[in-house]
Amino acid sequence: MKKLLAFICLCIQIVPIMGQSVLRTPHGVKVETKAACVELECFSSSIIRVKKYPLGQAPEKQSLSVTMQPKKVKYKIQEANNQVILTTSELTVLLDIIQNQVRFATKDGKELLAEKPSSTGFTSFNDAGNSTYRIRQTFLLDSDEAIYGLGQHQQGKMNQRNQTLFLQQANTEICIPLVHSIKGYALFWDNYSPTTFTDNAQGMTFDSEVGDLCDYYFVYGGGADKVVAGLRELTGQAPMFPLWTFGFWQSRERYVSQDELVGVVAKYRDLKVPLDGIIQDWRYWGEDHKDWNAVEFRNPKFPDPKKMMEEVHHLNAHAIISVWPSFGPATGIYADLKALNKLMIHETFPQDNGVKVYDTYDPIARDIYWKYMNKNMFSIGMDGWWLDATEPEHSPAKEGDLEFQTYLGSFRKVRNAFPLVSVGGVYDHQRQETSDKRVFILTRSAFAGQQRYAAQAWSGDVVSDWDVLRNQIPAALNVSLTGIPYWNSDIGGFFSGRKFPEGVKDPAFHELYVRWMQFAAFTGMMRSHGTNTPREIFMFGERGYWAFDAQEKMINLRYRLLPYIYSTSWEVTSNGGSLMRALFSDFPEDKKVTDIGDEYMFGKSILVVPVISEVKRRSLYLPEGTQWIDFWTGEKQKGGQEIIREAPIDIIPLYVKAGSIIPAGPSVQFATEKSWDDLQVRIYPGADGEFTLYEDEDDNYNYEKGKYTTVRMTWSDKDRQLTIHPRQGSYDGMLQNRNFRIVVVDNLKGLGLDNESYTVNVEYKGKKLNIKLP
Incomplete structure (x- = not known):
């Protein structure tokens, strides 16, 4: 790592030298090595596309997954000692021309991912009369680096290290050649042919049956949420469901x-x-x-x-x-x-x-x-x-x-x-x-x-x-x-x-x-x-x-x-948020959650621990860094510990993170039976928190035109004060006035959503309210 940082510092001082083998492109650089032509293309300061293909060929490819177009990005390109360095405000990308190796690091030199030297493979292949290649690329991961993604597979693994998977779509198997690293990046191998994914002592390899080029995207976020947001920026945003x-x-x-x-x-x-x-x-x-x-x-x-x-x-x-x-x-x-x-x-x-x-x-x-x-x-x-x-x-x-x-x-x-x-x-x-x-x-x-x-x-x-x-x-x-x-x-x-x-x-x-x-x-x-x-x-x-x-x-x-x-x-x-959230997304400093695959966050407030055997109890881990409140009983537990939770047949263990604000709606027979004019707002004290309540017209695309409302709520734990901020936005038929029933969950028994002890009722007309609570 020190060697990489020192090399970056040295190169920053070198005046770029652009020879015939190193050419600027509209969004990056094109380099001809002895083995192949390599292009680095900046889609943003944190998203880099890498293309490799045999010399003398420049295959045109329209991605089926990627919808993003390269942005105008400020970047520098420098060359020294058979190395080409591309730097943006977020990333440093180093290309070793001799070893045909691309390496990714943060702007301050922390290495994120490296190709294995000279591991790009192009094997000639006749694909139904079309002269093309079988393509292969190997990457080097840290020995303890957890990776996720690859789609949906039924082997019960959370961390996808140390295995071989044949990625071809099938009933019960969703195959997506994309890995998401706990180090805060994702790599999308943009190939649609059957692909063998292998991770072993020799490295992590994508081996695809057919392709005109090696084509992948490196997406850096520094944390899971920003990585997912980057993937959505790259491949498209998720519209609202009704x-x-x-x-x-x-x-x-x-x-x-x-x-x-x-x-x-x-x-x-x-x-x-x-x-x-x-x-x-x-x-x-x-x-x-x-x-x-x-x-x-x-x-x-x-x-x-x-x-x-x-x-x-x-x-x-x-x-x-x-x-x-x-x-x-x-x-x-x-x-x-x-x-x-x-x-x-x-x-x-x-x-x-x-x-x-x-x-x-x-x-x-x-x-x-x-x-x-x-x-x-x-x-x-x-x-x-x-x-x-x-x-x-x-x-x-x-x-x-x-x-x-x-x-x-x-x-x-x-x-x-x-x-x-x-x-x-x-x-x-x-x-x-x-x-x-x-x-x-x-x-x-x-x-x-x-x-x-x-x-x-x-x-x-x-x-x-x-x-x-x-x-x-x-x-x-x-x-x-x-x-x-x-x-x-x-x-x-x-x-x-x-x-x-x-x-x-x-x-x-x-x-x-x-x-x-x-x-x-x-x-x-x-x-x-x-x-x-x-x-x-x-x-x-x-x-x-x-x-x-x-x-x-x-x-x-x-x-x-x-x-x-x-x-x-x-x-x-x-x-670019997530509904079902792996624990490391919210607790990146807690190393114990790295490979937990039988509990998760639902939104950013509710820890869900499904019962997965006939035994009516669950051993579970409460992530560190926060207090947890049992959803059903109101009992507080400190984070960073494993506990046993009894789980009778009508109970799924649920814990709410301290500082959460959870709105609860009325009892209904269908989703739109009653308006949300009388909502319960449940505050789980122990930390500051916030939540934004969203409403729109339920089943059209007027929200894309700005027809929706948001009401931001913040909780000061020290002051025990809930602030309901001014309503933002509008739409036809929106509620002008409403009632909020505010419940502070403080070690009350028999809670769920039914106990409303210590309720404070407030009328909200879209203007700011500060509510001091006992």
């Missing part, structure tokens, strides 16, 4: 008729159990696989889908529908795509029925896809999209499948970007159709940048099993650390029949399901779904039975927390 999407969702594989689907919603209303969404899974198009995914209602048990949607909406609920990227040969969309040669060749589920995947990389194919969705679904009031199997499902793979020439080249070349492009096509088309309804997409696969398309990934067809439940937590956190903020899983696991053949009749399944639901209440989407057995709450018995009551308790808690969740989603949209 408020109703954060309510409770019910689904099943599958509802067999429109009467059954509407009946489920009506049953929830009769029971007065909150619900906002219902999902129609496959075969609404009919039972014959040759009619597969017709993107229209052909099944006679769905005779009037427009009426179905009207009835769902009359019940103050919303519906989304399963649409696949593959089509049976008896469908109209298949015929339209085939006539224009827009179908791919590989077999997909269901096999041996002639079902084909569309060439999503072709804009004309995406137009046809949306034409059917718009005509047969969106026009009748469908509220959103469940884009299933966006890997796309590809089995059994056959020789020649990867050689198929898509609109953007061989399928091998663009394989892993299929979900990004397919989901993006739906988002773009709906935005062109209207700005009065926000896009909402649930999808089974993802790639870097997919957050910009209002897409929420889920973990695929996982098995109902305690170990699988445990593995969902680090899977979700690693997705979040790639810049994709919203994730969820099938409550109870998709395949229940393997471990619980009696399904909902088995009390053991009830226990797993309840614990999974408790976890789901603190994810991007609280959604019940699965096969083998129904999952509706009324299938578990009646009120008074523990499994019913525990579910209802968590559903109601989710709705009470909607002001907190929706305001946090604004932080995601406006500041």
Whole structure:
């Protein structure tokens, strides 16, 4: 490290010497070494693109993930002793011409990441008649450096060191060649072909099957939040979801008729159990696989889908529908795509029925896809999209499948970007159709940048099993650390029949399901779904039975927390924030949290510790640097210690960070049933804190035009004073006056959100208020 710092100081004094091998470019420098041509390009002072390619070639590439254009950045380029140094206000990048090595350091010389010398590999490869390369690059990490990301994988690892992963999209596996380091940087390997990631004693390597160049982005932030914000700046911001999407969702594989689907919603209303969404899974198009995914209602048990949607909406609920990227040969969309040669060749589920995947990389194919969705679904009031199997499902793979020439080249070349492009096509088309309804997409696969398309990934067809439940937590956190903020899983696991053949009749399944639901209440989407057995709450018995009551308790808690969740989603949209947060994001100085993958922060205030076994207690760690208040009891605990928390079946351990301000909404049956004119504001003392309450029109894009309000609240712990600052912004129909019920959580018993002891009521009219509390 001292050697690197001394070298930087020496070079700063050297007058740049630009020879034939070192050329300035509009945003950086281009250097020809004996091995390759290397370009360093400043996208910002903290984001650097590195391109390497064989001499004499200058491949043009339009990134599918990166939307950012290079900014005008002040930088210096200097050359000495076969070294080229590029410096910005945030970073120093050193290129050793002899060793063909790029190194990254902070502006004060602290080394962040280095390529392994002479480890760039270009192996000639014939990709379906196109002369190109297999490409490879190795990087050197610190021996104790934790890295995260790479997408969603089911092996239960939080820290992604010391393993080999084959990155190719598949059901339950989301593959994103991006690592996020605990040292405060991310590296995005911008390649869409199947890629082998390896980390061992020789280094960390990305080895991609095909590519015209080695192309990666180094994003520096100094901390997890700024790294994620940098990734969003690079690949696109996450738009707001409608408020109703954060309510409770019910689904099943599958509802067999429109009467059954509407009946489920009506049953929830009769029971007065909150619900906002219902999902129609496959075969609404009919039972014959040759009619597969017709993107229209052909099944006679769905005779009037427009009426179905009207009835769902009359019940103050919303519906989304399963649409696949593959089509049976008896469908109209298949015929339209085939006539224009827009179908791919590989077999997909269901096999041996002639079902084909569309060439999503072709804009004309995406137009046809949306034409059917718009005509047969969106026009009748469908509220959103469940884009299933966006890997796309590809089995059994056959020789020649990867050689198929898509609109953007061989399928091998663009394989892993299929979900990004397919989901993006739906988002773009709906935005062109209207700005009065926000896009909402649930999808089974993802790639870097997919957050910009209002897409929420889920973990695929996982098995109902305690170990699988445990593995969902680090899977979700690693997705979040790639810049994709919203994730969820099938409550109870998709395949229940393997471990619980009696399904909902088995009390053991009830226990797993309840614990999974408790976890789901603190994810991007609280959604019940699965096969083998129904999952509706009324299938578990009646009120008074523990499994019913525990579910209802968590559903109601989710709705009470909607002001907190929706305001946090604004932080995601406006500041590149995260909803599910790895502990090191908020406690970077606490080395004990580095590899904790079974607890996390939900927003910046709530520590969530899911119960992941039949044992009704949890060993958990409270991060140091703050006090923690038990959400359920109000008991205070100091940070930096491991404790045992009893967890009866209706309790998930939750702890609130001292200094938190949490708004709680009214009890409702659906998200927009009641306005937020009488909110509880819960203060958890022990430190200063702040929170910004966000509100808008719920389900349009007027917020992009500035039509929203924020109310900032700050807490002075020393003065025990809450300051509610002047309201900022406005929108049609906004609340002019409201009541805040302020509760200070000070070792009160039996809290949750129901105990309002020591409440102070204040009327707020948008002007500043200072409230002194006892």
